Amino acid sequence: MHQALAETKVVAVKVIEVLPRIGLAWVQASDMQEWALTRSTPGVQLEDMQAGQMVMVQVREHEGGHLPVACH
Numbered sequence: 253m254h255q256a257l258a259e260t261k262v263v264a265v266k267v268i269e270v271l272p273r274i275g276l277a278w279v280q281a282s283d284m285q286e287w288a289l290t291r292s293t294p295g296v297q298l299e300d301m302q303a304g305q306m307v308m309v310q311v312r313e314h315e316g317g318h319l320p321v322a323c324h
Contacts, residue, residue: 259313262324272298279309285290287320295323
């Protein structure tokens with residue numbers, strides 16, 4: 253069965269916390285939605301991220317929510 257492509261969008265987010273030892277960065281959008289970006293998320297450079305920094309994250313709709321798929 254053919255499935256429709258999931259909707260993607262780009263969201264401006266603020267870096268809340270960077271945890272390089274465990275390979276995560278927590279980010280938050282203006283609507284207070286939060287995501288964890290991992291070292292394996294395309295475009296994520298944990299060593300260059302700092303709390304308070306604004307980045308662009310591409311998110312994909314999945315089961316009623318959005319999941320991060322890339323960082324710009």
